[in-house]
C-alpha cells in the first residue's frame with residue numbers, strides 16, 4: 207500500500223514538473239491565447255485544457271527532431287498530437303512566436319508552411335498545397351494574421367502581415383499586407399482600412415463566375431430601366 211502511495215506521489219510530481227516546464231517555456235503563447243480568446247478565464251485553464259496549446263507544445267518538440275533529421279520520431283509525435291487534439295501540424299512547418307489555434311479541431315498545416323509571429327487561426331483551417339508538387343508548396347503567413355474558421359489557404363503564396371482571412375475563404379493567390387480577404391476564391395475586400403469596391407476594381411475580382419454574374423446583373427438592370435422608361 208505504501209509503495210502504491212509512493213508511486214502515485216512520483217507520478218503527481220512528474221506531472222507538476224511537466225506542467226511547470228510547459229508554463230515556463232510557453233508563457234508567451236499562453237498569454238497570447240488569454241489575450242485573444244475572450245472565453246479564456248485563466249492561465250491554468252489554458253495550460254491544462256487548450257488543445258491548440260497542446261498541439262503547439264508537441265509541434266515544437268517534433269520540429270526540433272525534424273531539424274535533427276529524426277523524421278520518423280518527429281512524425282510519430284505529430285501523429286500522436288493529431289490523435290489527441292484533432293490538429294495536424296507537419297513537423298517540418300515553421301511556426302512563429304505567440305501562435306494561437308483557437309478550438310483547433312480539423313486544423314491542418316503542411317510541411318513547408320511558414321507561420322509568422324502573433325498569428326491566430328481557428329478550427330478547420332488548412333495551410334495546404336494545391337496538388338502533388340514537391341518542394342516549397344505551402345503558404346507563408348505573415349505576422350499578426352488572423353485566419354477565420356474553415357478557411358483554406360493553398361499553394362506557395364504569401365499572406366501579407368496584419369491581414370484577415372474570412373471564415374471559409376479559399377485563398378489561392380498572394381494577399382498584400384493589411385488586407386481582408388473573403389469568399390471562394392478569396393478576394394480582397396478591404397486594404398489599409400479602406401473598403402475595396404470589387405465591382406469597380408476588376409483586378410481585385412478573382413472569381414470569373416462572379417464577374418459573369420455582375421455583367422448579367424448590369425444587363426438586367428439596364429433592360430429593366432428601358433422597360434420602365
Ligand SMILES: CC(C)(COP(=O)(O)OP(=O)(O)OC[C@H]1O[C@@H](n2cnc3c(N)ncnc32)[C@H](O)[C@@H]1OP(=O)(O)O)[C@@H](O)C(=O)NCCC(=O)NCCS
Pocket residue numbers: 309328353354355370371372373374375386387388389395396
Ligand atoms: C472577414 C472578417 C474578418 C470581417 O472583416 P471586416 O472587415 O470586419 O468585414 P465586414 O464585417 O465589414 O464585411 C465586409 C463584407 O464581407 C462580407 N463578409 C464578411 N465575412 C465574410 C466571410 N467570412 N465570407 C464571405 N463574406 C464575408 C460581409 O458580408 C460584407 O459584405 P458587404 O460589403 O457586401 O456587406 C470576418 O467576417 C471573419 O470572417 N472573421 C473570422 C472569424 C472567425 O472565423 N471566427 C470563428 C470563431 S469560432
